[in-house]
Amino acid sequence: QVSQALKSIARNQHIKSYIQQSNELYPLLLKAAKRFVTGENKQDGIEIAKELISKGYFISLEYIGENTAELEDCIKVKEEFLNLIEKMGSMSMKQTVSLDLSHIGLSxxxxIAYKHLLEIAEKANQYGITLMISMEESSKTDDILDIYKKATKQYPNVGITLQAHLYRSSDDIKELIYYPGRIRVVKGAYEESAEISIARSEELTERYLSLVDTLVAANHPVSIATHDEVIIQELLHRKHAQQPNVEFEMLYGIRSDLIWDLKEKGYQTKVYLTYGKEWYLYLCHRLAEYPPNIYTAISDIVQP
Ligand code: FAD
Structure with a gap:
């Protein structure tokens, strides 16, 4: 219930504009968001990316946002991604950029989303950068997969995210495996109905493992994007992470101890970084998926 409330708060435009206009609340919440978000500008993301790369991690960088409603704004977002890629390219940062298709026009x-994606993929390709498409609500899954399939045929540096909690993913993977892009397996962050999705449970753990098994057996590039120790231990036991195409990927600010440990043991590890003014939505997602974070956020806010 707490999670559902937080997810509705995140998308409530009145609350959002109230916070954005409040001189008191805005800086306080930004302080809490800084645990999960690098900052509001791309330079913030680049600085932290450089630091993590120097420690031996790979990184994935996202300019946060979704559901852009005006074409003019979609074009601005596309330009921001192009600038980000140029900046990374100029620093020979051959890493990953992540995006939501609804940020660049899917809504x-x-x-429009496809056209913008191709422009971004072309630029990423020039610089040896991988472009990962995030997965959004189930109402968008068909469109996102269609766009991915068309794009990755032309630009194999484009990858896709697959949500283990959707029943359909077990079928989708049978087809996706024939496309070249990297597949990032996540549990799923969106609230979906019980008819189409599985809640956090042993059944979901089994589904997650089975998706990774399928990808590893096919020698397909895969990102194991979870903070779940049970899944990680099991995959280590199955020796999947020893394959060259397999990496662990975790969100910045979450279980940094665990990803550090994996990196120190010699596994390929990637940290998912975000930046942008839409940090509020991202913060709400992180609090919703793990409500103890609410206490951490409060203590971040009250700390001098
Ligand atoms: P959970 O069962 O949710 O958590 C396992 C354990 O991890 C928890 O017990 C806790 O110890 C720790 N943990 C998990 N979340 C938090 C948190 N917020 N704060 C502190 N500790 C936490 N979802 C999508 O729907 N679409 C996407 O495109 C997408 N991209 C992602 C990309 C990456 C790299 C990652 C890591 C996640 C992404 N997600 C995406 C989110 C994902 O679906 C889950 O909501 C999120 O990863 C939490 O699930 P979990 O696998 O860690 O397992």
Missing amino acids: LNPD
Whole structure:
């Protein structure tokens, strides 16, 4: 219930604009968000990326946002991604950029998102950068997968995220395996109905493991994107992480002890970084998926 409330708060435009206009609340919440978000500008993301790369991690960088409603804004977002990639390229940062297709036009029209994606993928390709498409609510899954399939045929540096909690993913993977892009397996962050999805449970753990098994057996590039120690231990036991195409990926600010440990043991590890003014939505997601974070956020806020 706490999670559901937080997810509705995150998308409530009145609350959002109230916070954005409040001189008191805005800086306090930004302080709490800084645990999970690098900052509001790309330079913040680049600085932390450089630091993590120097410690031996790979990184994935996202300019946060989703559901852009105006074409003009979608174009600005696309430009921001192009600038980010140029900046990374100029520093020879051959890493990963992540994006939501609804940030660059999917909410208006799939063709707009596809056109923008191709421009971004072309630029990423020039610099040896991988582009990962995030997965959004189930109402968008078909469109996202269609766009991914068309794009990755042309640009194999484009990868896709697959949500283990959706029943359909066990079928989707059978087809996705024939496309070249990296597949990032996540449990799923969105609230979905019980008819189409599995809640956090042993059954979900089994589904997650089975998706990774399928990808590893096919020697397909895979990112194991979870903070779940049970899953990670089991995959280590199955020796999947020893494959060259397999990496562990975790969100910045979450279980940094665990990803450090994996890196020290010699496994390929990637940290998912975000930046942007839409940090509020991202913060709410992180609090919703793990409510003890609410206490951490409060203590971040009250600390001088
Ligand atoms: P959980 O069962 O949720 O958590 C396992 C344990 O991890 C918890 O007990 C806790 O110890 C720790 N933990 C988990 N979350 C938190 C947190 N917020 N704060 C502190 N500790 C925590 N979801 C999508 O729907 N679409 C995407 O495109 C997407 N991309 C992602 C990319 C990456 C790299 C990662 C790591 C996640 C992504 N997610 C995405 C989110 C994902 O679906 C889950 O919501 C999130 O990873 C939490 O699930 P979990 O696998 O860690 O397991």
